Amino acid sequence: MTIMEQLTDRQKQVMTQIVTGATQKQVARELQLSPNTIRNHLASARKATGCVSTIELAVKFYVETTQSNG
Numbered sequence: 852m853t854i855m856e857q858l859t860d861r862q863k864q865v866m867t868q869i870v871t872g873a874t875q876k877q878v879a880r881e882l883q884l885s886p887n888t889i890r891n892h893l894a895s896a897r898k899a900t901g902c903v904s905t906i907e908l909a910v911k912f913y914v915e916t917t918q919s920n921g
Contacts, residue, residue, distance in 0.1 A: 854900055854908075854915045862896040865889060869905065870913045 858866065861882075868878040875893070879886045893905050902908040 857899045866912045
């Protein structure tokens, strides 16, 4: 199962912002959510994908999205 298949639509929105270099606070502001909610989305995404860190998740997300687009 791919990373994209394991994430909710909101988690994908958060990860799209994260891989472009946005901070959690910036993502929260952009999506009009609290920073705690962003942290929860990231934690749930890590758990769903088996990633140990947000960096690992971001790299896998980036690779997968760039491979599917190009």
